[in-house]
Amino acid sequence: MIILASxxxxxxxxxxxxxSVFKDLISAVIAGCMVSLIAAVLFYLLxxxxxxxxxxxxxxxxxxxxxxxxxxxxxxxEE
Amino acid sequence: MRKFIxxxxxxxxxxxxxxxxxxxxxxxxxxKVGKYYIENGEVxxxxxxxxxxxxxxxxxxxxxxxxxxxFLAAIxxxxxxxxxxxxxxxxxxxxxxxxxxxxRFLFPLxxxxxxxxxxxxxxxxxxxxxxxxxxASAFVLVYLGCRGKRINQAGSKLAESLGGLTFxxxxxxxxxxxxxxxxxxxxxKGEFNTLFSAGIIPIIYIAIGFKxxxxxxxxxDQLMEES
Numbered sequence: 541m542i543i544l545a546s547x548x549x550x551x552x553x554x555x556x557x558x559x560s561v562f563k564d565l566i567s568a569v570i571a572g573c574m575v576s577l578i579a580a581v582l583f584y585l586l587x588x589x590x591x592x593x594x595x596x597x598x599x600x601x602x603x604x605x606x607x608x609x610x611x612x613x614x615x616x617x618e619e
Numbered sequence: 620m621r622k623f624i625x626x627x628x629x630x631x632x633x634x635x636x637x638x639x640x641x642x643x644x645x646x647x648x649x650x651k652v653g654k655y656y657i658e659n660g661e662v663x664x665x666x667x668x669x670x671x672x673x674x675x676x677x678x679x680x681x682x683x684x685x686x687x688x689x690f691l692a693a694i695x696x697x698x699x700x701x702x703x704x705x706x707x708x709x710x711x712x713x714x715x716x717x718x719x720x721x722x723r724f725l726f727p728l729x730x731x732x733x734x735x736x737x738x739x740x741x742x743x744x745x746x747x748x749x750x751x752x753x754x755a756s757a758f759v760l761v762y763l764g765c766r767g768k769r770i771n772q773a774g775s776k777l778a779e780s781l782g783g784l785t786f787x788x789x790x791x792x793x794x795x796x797x798x799x800x801x802x803x804x805x806x807x808k809g810e811f812n813t814l815f816s817a818g819i820i821p822i823i824y825i826a827i828g829f830k831x832x833x834x835x836x837x838x839x840d841q842l843m844e845e846s
Binding site: 592593594598602 | 746748752843
């Protein structure tokens, strides 16, 4: 349990750093989406399934959709 | 140079968070109210999900405020995006057959799952907000997968208004019947841990589910329409 949680936290850190480093903004959004998904799994492991559901549906699905719409209206690559 | 300053600022923030979090006794029972909810939630509200008994029964007035905030946010997005000129209908390239069929197959299943989450909010984890968000994600799938499909604006507005009205009217009926406080649980509690139990909690959660689902999908609709 503690090993799984630590592994997930490390993955989450990697995804968060990747989200800030990527020049391709679509990839950055997907990395941010991964942070939310891992956070949802961690909430579930910490016995908060209500919060996990909200995090998975809002953080991973809706926020990514809004970001993708914003990228579509501007530019895909960061200079 | 800018990166260096950024790293120093991040270290300061991390240090501040660390010394704050060290003082918080996580997992220890420090307040009396949490213990009260866990011990008396079943008897007081009849809901087997303690989180729901707090959100929709003990703290339901706060939930009304939360729903109002979301409503104002949806109106704000609508007001900002309505100032843009509506362009004429562009010719959209149709999506491939597999993507189209897959989306049309998955859409009712996701809607059903969202409805399940908010109808069973008083029995299993989840509730109106989560179910509404799942329903809105079904609409996102349709917008991304099947080009040119739009939600019925009038129906969405009707569902939203009915949800809000149901919430407030139930609260006022509670005030009129009990005469003690707003959103009193005036319906019979029923048998514990069955679908028809916990009085007005399932009705309020269904109303919140409809309201949140239609508001979030309205926001998505307005954003997608502009792009």
